[in-house]
Amino acid sequence: MDITLVVITLGAFAASFVNAAFATGGVYVLLLSALAVLPASTAIPLQSPLSAGSLAARIGLFWHDIQWRIVATFVFGCLFGVYFGARAFVAASDALLQMLLGILLMALIWLPKTGGGWKVKHPFAYVGVVHSFVGTMFGVGGVLQSVIIRTDLRKVQITGTLAACMIALDVMKMTSYVGFGFRYQDYIPHIVLATFAGFAGTWIGKRATVHVSETAFRTVFRWLITLVALRLVYRGWTVMAA
Numbered sequence: 001m002d003i004t005l006v007v008i009t010l011g012a013f014a015a016s017f018v019n020a021a022f023a024t025g026g027v028y029v030l031l032l033s034a035l036a037v038l039p040a041s042t043a044i045p046l047q048s049p050l051s052a053g054s055l056a057a058r059i060g061l062f063w064h065d066i067q068w069r070i071v072a073t074f075v076f077g078c079l080f081g082v083y084f085g086a087r088a089f090v091a092a093s094d095a096l097l098q099m100l101l102g103i104l105l106m107a108l109i110w111l112p113k114t115g116g117g118w119k120v121k122h123p124f125a126y127v128g129v130v131h132s133f134v135g136t137m138f139g140v141g142g143v144l145q146s147v148i149i150r151t152d153l154r155k156v157q158i159t160g161t162l163a164a165c166m167i168a169l170d171v172m173k174m175t176s177y178v179g180f181g182f183r184y185q186d187y188i189p190h191i192v193l194a195t196f197a198g199f200a201g202t203w204i205g206k207r208a209t210v211h212v213s214e215t216a217f218r219t220v221f222r223w224l225i226t227l228v229a230l231r232l233v234y235r236g237w238t239v240m241a242a
Contacts, residue, residue, distance in 0.1 A: 004037040005193060008050065012194035013201040016054035018224075020061070020159065020205025022217055025224035027051065027166075031140050032231075042187075044089070044139035045177040048170035049184060049191045053198025055167040061206050062160030067153065070124050071164045074144065077128020078169050085136030086176035095239035102232030105142045109149070109225045123147075128169075136173050146225060155217050 011033025015026030030051055034043035059066070127147050135141030144165060148158055178184070184191070 002189075005189060007033055007037045008190050009193040009197045012050055012054065013197040015051065016057070016198040016201030017205040017208070019054055019163075020058060020202040021208040022220050022224070025145075025221060026054065027140050028142075028224065028228040034139075044137075045174070045182045045184075046187060046190065047139040048174045048177075049187075050194040051170065051198065052167070052191075053195030054202050055163045055170070055198075057199045057202035058159060058163035059167065061202065062156055062163065064160075065154075065156040066160040066164050067157055068164075070148075070161050071168065073124040074128040074131075074165045075168045077125040077130075078132035078172055081129040081132030081134075082136050082169070082172045082176050085133040086173075086180060088133070089137045089177075090180055095236045099233050099236035099240075102229040102236065105146055105225055105229035105232070109146045109222050109229075128165075132169055132172070135169065136176060140228075142225060142228070145221075149218060149221055 011030050014033075015028075015030035017026070018029055019026035027047070031043065031047055034046055034050065038046070124144075124147075127144050131141035131143040134143060145162065148162065151158075153161065174184070
């Protein structure tokens with residue numbers, strides 16, 4: 001039995017459950033499970049197709065809660081971020097960038113929320129640029145999640161809107177990786193099993209979400225982001241210190 005298939009399938013199930021129950025956080029579970037059995041140069045491009053089942057299921061289950069204006073402005077920004085992120089993916093060392101990403105995530109999730117709302121028009125367009133640039137380089141962005149949690153959207157709105165944003169971004173990311181020579185056809189079994197696991201995890205997570213209060217959801221969300229951010233800082237530091 002191929003251990004990579006087992007680990008990635010279980011990771012996809014766990015990730016989709018977390019995403020459906022807590023709106024986000026599963027992307028980190030999926031990335032870490034893939035990195036446990038595959039090199040980063042493979043695990044990062046695979047994040048998009050491995051998460052497709054979970055994202056499609058969430059879009060279907062939370063369709064009426066999706067905030068399409070946010071999705072549209074986010075996707076517009078992604079057009080620029082993916083282009084530059086893909087170029088950086090094949091050229092840059094990531095140790096320092098991992099540290100900076102971890103620090104950025106902790107700042108976005110823990111700094112006090114200022115009053116008066118957004119100060120710029122269409123802020124999610126700028127979020128799209130930054131998130132897609134980082135996400136294309138490392139397989140996980142985190143910027144959109146950290147910003148959207150600071151809005152007044154309800155839990156179900158966050159869940160559906162994030163899924164719609166992510167699936168649009170993933171299509172663009174996959175196109176860019178293929179352009180640089182990545183062969184998705186070599187990992188069809190992983191993608192198929194992860195897709196089925198994603199639907200199953202989302203179905204179960206959808207039923208669990210009604211038992212999670214808004215306060216508990218936001219608390220769990222913040223700590224999920226924080227743990228991943230600390231891991232990024234630690235990994236970047238150990239590589240640079242070696």
